[in-house]
Amino acid sequence: EVQLLESGGGFVQPGGSLRLSCAASGFTFSSYAMHWVRQAPGKGLEWVSTISNSGDSTYYADSVRGRFTISRDNSDNTLYLQLNSLRAEDTAVYYCANGYCTTNGVCYTKSIQHYWGQGTLVTVSS
Amino acid sequence: EIVMTQSPATLSVSPGERATLSCRASQSIRSNLAWYHQKPGQAPRLLIYGASTRATGVPARFSGFASGTEFTLTISSLQSEDFAVYYCQQYDNWPLTFGGGTKVEIK
Numbered sequence: 001e002v003q004l005l006e007s008g009g010g011f012v013q014p015g016g017s018l019r020l021s022c023a024a025s026g027f028t029f030s031s032y033a034m035h036w037v038r039q040a041p042g043k044g045l046e047w048v049s050t051i052s053n054s055g056d057s058t059y060y061a062d063s064v065r066g067r068f069t070i071s072r073d074n075s076d077n078t079l080y081l082q083l084n085s086l087r088a089e090d091t092a093v094y095y096c097a098n099g100y101c102t103t104n105g106v107c108y109t110k111s112i113q114h115y116w117g118q119g120t121l122v123t124v125s126s
Numbered sequence: 127e128i129v130m131t132q133s134p135a136t137l138s139v140s141p142g143e144r145a146t147l148s149c150r151a152s153q154s155i156r157s158n159l160a161w162y163h164q165k166p167g168q169a170p171r172l173l174i175y176g177a178s179t180r181a182t183g184v185p186a187r188f189s190g191f192a193s194g195t196e197f198t199l200t201i202s203s204l205q206s207e208d209f210a211v212y213y214c215q216q217y218d219n220w221p222l223t224f225g226g227g228t229k230v231e232i233k
Contacts, residue, residue, distance in 0.1 A: 035222075037170075045162075045170060045213055047222040061221050095169055111217055112160045114181070116169040 002026040002115040004096050009120030016086050020120055022079040022096030030054075030074040033099035033109040036081050038092035039119075048094070049081065052109045059109075064090075086124045093119040128152050128216050132225035138233040139204050147228045149214035151195040158218035161190060161199045163210040170213065174199060204230070 008020040022034070036048040049070040050059045058070050069082040079096050097113030129152040139145045149159070161174040172181045177192035187202040201208055209232055214225040 044227045045164075045215075045224045047215075047224065050222070059220050100175070110220065110222070112172060112175045112215070113162075113170075114172055116171070118169050 002098065004098065004115060004117035006094065006096050006117045006120035009094065009122045011123045011125065012086055013126055014087060014124055016124070018083045018086065018122060020081040020083065020094055020096075020122070022081075022117055024077045024079065024096075024098070027098065027115075029072075029077040031101055031105075031107050033107065033111060034070075034072060034079045035097045035099060035113050036070060036079075037095045037097060037113060037116075038090075038122075039095070040089075040092045043092075046092075050099075050109060051079070053099075053107055057109060083122065086122075088124050091122060091124045093121050095119045127221055128155060128219055128223050130214055130216055130223050130225035132212075132214055132228050134228060135226070136229045136231060138231050140233045141206060142203050143233075145201040145204055145208075145230055147199045147201075147212050147230070149197040149199070149225050151197070151216055154195060155216040155218035157192055158216055159190075159192065159197050160215045160217060161188075162213045162215065163208075164213065165207075165210045173212075201230075 003025045005023045035050045051070045067085045071080045097116045099111040101107035131150045133148045157177040159177045162170040164170040174190040178190040189200050191198045211227045211229045213227050
């Protein structure tokens, strides 16, 4: 069973930093691209960032590029999101999700978010 | 950036009835379209990918269709657990983008 467990959310002042983690199990983590998606209170879904299975390629939404950094540790099956220079508009539940591999083992970086964690809440406020 | 437009914003349907949700892409995304649903207080769940392929464990009452840049999700006979918010997403181009969502509520 695929399990994704986010942690690291909390309350932070504008300009502050947080590091989110996502512990993965139940699938071959090193084969899958991984994603972060966020949802502001009462709002829709917003894709934030994607990292390739090897970690060599990363992609960001314009709203977070230069402030957030995605990374992964394939030896520990853990995904990270470093959030710097936080703003009030970054307040959201942050979800991690895995990408997609075919039954033949072809894996895609630019892909769906297949399985999702339960999310971790980040609140940015003074 | 590809803009995804969903309609209607809210759909009121009685249990057992058919529901049809629409999603339009601002440019071609081929078949790189996914549908998710989200119940209150829960994480989203993947329903459909490749515009028409049901994800593992998704009931057959959910079906997806594509025609150019127009996509539809049909729920053939709404069950109580289907009342939720539905999002479409394109994954053809960076940045990945979601539609604004359609809330399916009990009539």
